[in-house]
Amino acid sequence: MSTYDLVVIGGGSAGLTAARTAGRFGARTLLVERERLGGDCLWTGCVPSKALLHVAGQVQAARSAGQYGLHPAPGGRADLAAAMGHVEQAIAAIEPHDSAESLRPLGVEVLHGNAVFTSERSLRIDGGQGSQQVDFRYALIATGSSPALAPVPGLAEAEPLTSDTVWAETELPERLVVLGGGPVGCELGQAFARLGSQVTLVEALDRLLPDEEPRASRSVRKRLESEGVTVLTGCRTEEVTGGAVHGPGGPVPYDRLLAATGRRAATEELGLAAAGVEADQHGWVRTDDRLRTANPRIYAAGDVTGKSAFTHLAGVQGASAATDALLGVRRRIDYPAVPWVTFTDPEVARVGLLSTAGERTLTLDHDRSDRAVTDGRTDGFTTLVLNKRGRIAGATVVAPRAGETVAHLAAAVRKGWTPSEYARTVHPYPTYADGPWHAALTGVHARLERARRVTGALLHVRKRMRG
Ligand SMILES: Cc1cc2nc3c(=O)[nH]c(=O)nc-3n(C[C@H](O)[C@H](O)[C@H](O)COP(=O)(O)OP(=O)(O)OC[C@H]3O[C@@H](n4cnc5c(N)ncnc54)[C@H](O)[C@@H]3O)c2cc1C
Numbered sequence: 154m155s156t157y158d159l160v161v162i163g164g165g166s167a168g169l170t171a172a173r174t175a176g177r178f179g180a181r182t183l184l185v186e187r188e189r190l191g192g193d194c195l196w197t198g199c200v201p202s203k204a205l206l207h208v209a210g211q212v213q214a215a216r217s218a219g220q221y222g223l224h225p226a227p228g229g230r231a232d233l234a235a236a237m238g239h240v241e242q243a244i245a246a247i248e249p250h251d252s253a254e255s256l257r258p259l260g261v262e263v264l265h266g267n268a269v270f271t272s273e274r275s276l277r278i279d280g281g282q283g284s285q286q287v288d289f290r291y292a293l294i295a296t297g298s299s300p301a302l303a304p305v306p307g308l309a310e311a312e313p314l315t316s317d318t319v320w321a322e323t324e325l326p327e328r329l330v331v332l333g334g335g336p337v338g339c340e341l342g343q344a345f346a347r348l349g350s351q352v353t354l355v356e357a358l359d360r361l362l363p364d365e366e367p368r369a370s371r372s373v374r375k376r377l378e379s380e381g382v383t384v385l386t387g388c389r390t391e392e393v394t395g396g397a398v399h400g401p402g403g404p405v406p407y408d409r410l411l412a413a414t415g416r417r418a419a420t421e422e423l424g425l426a427a428a429g430v431e432a433d434q435h436g437w438v439r440t441d442d443r444l445r446t447a448n449p450r451i452y453a454a455g456d457v458t459g460k461s462a463f464t465h466l467a468g469v470q471g472a473s474a475a476t477d478a479l480l481g482v483r484r485r486i487d488y489p490a491v492p493w494v495t496f497t498d499p500e501v502a503r504v505g506l507l508s509t510a511g512e513r514t515l516t517l518d519h520d521r522s523d524r525a526v527t528d529g530r531t532d533g534f535t536t537l538v539l540n541k542r543g544r545i546a547g548a549t550v551v552a553p554r555a556g557e558t559v560a561h562l563a564a565a566v567r568k569g570w571t572p573s574e575y576a577r578t579v580h581p582y583p584t585y586a587d588g589p590w591h592a593a594l595t596g597v598h599a600r601l602e603r604a605r606r607v608t609g610a611l612l613h614v615r616k617r618m619r620g
């Protein structure tokens with residue numbers, strides 16, 4: 154049995170990118186996956202949720218066609234089985250890109266089975282064809298995370314749906330209660346409401362999307378409520394019993410219950426102790442700034458580190474860890490410049506600091522965005538957050554397709570551009586992407602205002618010289 158240069162455990166976003174990177178280097182690489190290549194993102198996360206949100210958006214648009222004279226405007230409830238058909242098609246179209254066949258040309262071997270460390274340089278793979286021992290020079294833990302049920306009496310016994318299981322549903326529930334107003338709860342809550350369920354969204358803290366700008370939370374809440382969602386905030390669920398969720402404000406009965414109360418690391422039964430790898434009290438693998446665990450031969454990337462909860466960051470971490478291990482080349486990840494998006498309508502896109510952490514902000518309300526006006530979507534806003542040195546250190550965009558807009562802002566945060574440096578790039582009109590441009594230009598205009606004496610003097614001199 155020869156030794157692999159790199160063994161990657163877990164074939165999700167982090168593991169697949171790490172394996173591809175190692176394969177491109179010409180390293181002898183093995184990827185071990187116990188379920189399906191593609192991981193959470195492909196099967197139960199990003200892809201199905203965005204596909205369902207797309208269908209729900211189409212249904213919602215059709216419902217509002219009456220206001221433009223299309224009579225009778227469609228009403229009623231959508232067919233969940235048909236909606237899930239679109240979800241399945243999206244998964245099926247993307248799945249080949251994550252398959253073992255796609256890795257073969259890069260020289261990556263794939264083994265199906267459950268990996269367990271047996272020492273600091275070896276692991277055992279328990280699969281359909283028995284057990285197999287494997288030695289490695291380096292290993293990468295990329296085992297991800299899974300839904301965590303809040304410790305609420307009766308919740309586990311109620312067998313709620315989670316983001317792992319909801320995709321098998323084919324009957325639209327009449328009354329759906331969603332526990333948790335984070336990204337999963339808000340995205341899926343809005344999708345089911347648009348399809349025709351009566352949705353109640355229950356959040357323990359005092360606002361939805363508590364990690365985002367308070368104004369973003371208010372915008373999303375307003376939109377959800379205008380679409381018929383009942384939003385209960387400051388409502389920590391105390392018990393689930395008798396087909397109802399109990400907490401402050403009385404029982405909320407449901408036909409189906411969806412728990413979206415966070416994630417836990419997939420590190421149980423991985424044999425971390427045998428490998429000298431440490432995890433914190435919640436199970437997240439401890440890593441240094443190079444993603445090395447307590448055993449410097451073993452790296453970790455993606456959700457399992459507790460430092461990433463996004464596919465794009467999981468991939469970047471996977472590539473970075475593989476490069477560090479195999480080539481000894483450090484690829485620093487600029488965490489404060491990593492953007493993310495909650496794909497509700499309106500989308501909430503964010504990078505870097507919140508306004509509460511910044512020195513100064515530049516905000517464009519979207520009643521001043523011509524694209525928002527033409528779309529009838531002036532409920533959004535763009536806020537740029539400046540640090541002490543007047544450089545863009547954060548931004549939030551709330552709008553349809555805000556996720557497309559935030560990419561250029563991520564470049565601004567990474568490069569530490571001032572608003573006038575940002576404004577030098579001409580943005581196309583009319584787009585939501587010109588929102589940050591106009592917000593930056595308000596900063597430029599304010600500077601011009603302050604320099605009015607200088608510009609006035611220059612104007613005067615030029616007039617005298619040239620007539
Ligand atoms: C509903 C939902 C929507 C989301 N939407 C977005 C989004 O729009 N954008 C975004 O950026 N992120 C989104 N995310 C988050 C994103 O899905 C995750 O951050 C990402 O998939 C994590 O990738 P990973 O490689 O770390 O882990 P995973 O994708 O979970 O992969 C881990 C893999 O390891 C395997 N594994 C575990 N243990 C073992 C073992 N012992 N042996 C062998 N294999 C093992 C698992 O089977 C799994 O395939 C969403 C998540 C959810 C739940």
Ligand SMILES: NC(=O)c1ccc[n+]([C@@H]2O[C@H](COP(=O)([O-])OP(=O)(O)OC[C@H]3O[C@@H](n4cnc5c(N)ncnc54)[C@H](O)[C@@H]3O)[C@@H](O)[C@H]2O)c1
Pocket residue numbers: 303305332333334335336337338340355356357358362363388389390391413414415416462463493494495496
């Ligand atoms: N678009 C995206 O990029 C995207 C989409 C979905 C999920 N994700 C990622 O997946 C991860 C999981 O998302 P999530 O929304 O499940 O988790 P989360 O931790 O972000 O949100 C869970 C919410 O549940 C609430 N909660 C906890 N216990 C409760 C109780 N007993 N009663 C009522 N509310 C309770 C919490 O206060 C919190 O707001 C996140 O890290 C997220 O970033 C990303």
